[in-house]
Amino acid sequence: MPADFDVVIVGAGAAGLSLAHHLCAPNSPTPLSVALVDAPPGPLRPPPRTWCFWEPPGGAYDSSLAASWPQLRVRAADGPCTVSRFSRLRYKMLRSDAFEALVERRLSLTPALCRIDATVSAVRDVPYGGEVLTQDASGESVLARGRLVFDSRPPRRLPPARTTLLQHFTGWFVRTERPLFDPATADLMDFRTPQPAHGLSFGYVLPLDPHTALVEYTEFSAAPLDADGYRRALRHYTDEILRLGRFHVTAREHGVIPMTDGHFPHRQGRSVYRIGTAGGATRPSTGYTFAAVQRQSRAIAAQLRAGRPLRMPLPYGRRARAMDAVMLRALDSGRVDGADFFGRLFRGVPGERLLRFMDGGSRLHEDLLIGLRTPMVPMLRTVVELPFRPRREGPVTLSSPSPISPISPTDHEESTP
Template structure:
């Protein structure tokens, strides 16, 4: 292809991380063979450069790719350690290598054209989209599916970040309980404004991902992450002399009630975080990203427009905005908030709620398990803020922190996703 000869395709995928890889696999799985497809991405994805963790029912599609899964998880606070049976769900770990391998095989079967360059500009006339590529090429597509990191349409009422560092630790003797993952361990020192916790995802009794995570408005320094992670390792009673750090993972995920428009123009559809797949109150993304890929592939296989359903119901986005506000304003403490959820509801209900698939009746039970007065105050404050937003021009979204721009859930080393 030359500058004077645009590439005409039916479908152009912009970005090549998790969202695009899952979509390619879904197109192959659903037998989409009659479309001309191009992937425009400056990075060749390969190897174990990230890890996703999520929960769900055992699945014939994903289970062969998993590194580990657990029927039991632990949630710990300063006063107690609770073991949760997730039946009929399971918590699972998926590393990127098998996902990329499957996507690469799908590319070959689908006869995809890959352009290793960034997409610069999009022009959508309602019939086709013209994509100007960084190396001077032009792609004309019937539809564009865009999973590149994007700022929200306007500033949110609350904006936090989920940021983390993890060590893949190899022990010289049996050390970890391979049958149980630590989902949230709130015994870590809590930041002045925010929530912190550690967790442990064991692949075997000698190998595990041990990670420190914060939900807060600001990032730590490198030294700060290392100190927090070393402190959590010591809290677990792990002897550093008997451990070897095999890999290090870092990531930053936006947690905000700001809107991410999933369809900015008639023939451009956004996926992943850019398309609203990140759950604002937790940063969970994977399951919604997987659903989006499956819905798009099913639509294309049936000859329909490749537009997925909203990642989460509108009522869930409202509840997330209220919860974020309550946490941000100090109305509720993070450890107490999550402890009450798991204490007063079946674990399976809480996990399905965080995944966005509960019924209204179940959500009433979830809300009733939180502290009433702080949540009423947060609800009132959120409603007042929404009224103010309608009465004044939209505020521009703040610039994406460099770390977020480099590591969003579809392009991060690890996405702790639901």
């Protein structure tokens, strides 16, 4: 039985939309028919999210950015700060709704793309490719068949791992009465927050203008907090540490991102592949995903548009994954102090080199130089121990990252002066 499409993509989040965008670029030597399957409007579609990444100015999505910064600041627990100034890179913030609007405008000009709004019930390998079984809003069954299927849905369960931590966070978009923020500088990690007994915590401040910023409280630990715990932590950070004075909360975001050395299989059969977080695009040591999704999407599209057999690109190399496994275990075991660990890296490593390392693009000699800035004895002990640790079954995925919930005009949360 022939396939209906060359490619079927399941999910229209960052990974699914990015792959559709790159596959449907004009002037392809091998034109491709593409189906993009997404849940109907409603509760199954995720709310708006934010994605952050770094790259040179002039990127493909610059026209849709919420903001970008040429400087990153890391504050130590005792107050001193390290500012990294970039000549060739920018730290960028992209809202998912702006990204979707940009890509949708481009895809609307592509006759080879078919949009299917339906709830996916199964994805399976078949002799001629892959099948996606769905049900539309009226309850009718819809079957999409493709020579290749790329599934971007979050995994239902994390893979077996030696170490699994969670990066969990809650953020407020705040509007202050006084101009308090430097629009040229983002606070990547502020370790003046009270540290948990196990793991680490930090504040995160992304200014949009002198009065407006996304302010987040983040932890790396084994379990998330309850809603009141995040509220207390953010209140302490905004009132006692940042001293924002009176402000309004205009939107909130919350997320839980797995940080695990488990292996995410990128293939589910001869013709079905996983992409995005489900395909290992989330960096275990940092939680960043968007840049790896772009690399993965471009590499897949380049092969298919040229008519070549697909060799699925890995988001990160073996060396990067091995270093992440050591860092996660050293942090989880308590051998290293997380605030001190990251503070050392930002104080001792040039900013652009460290960002290349965090993105998995650093070279061997750069990795060795960065390794010299870490606590050597506990890290070496962890290297020796790690091969003997068993991999344990992963937990059920808790949530998708970075949903944003708007605040109605009657629901503004206002600080005390």
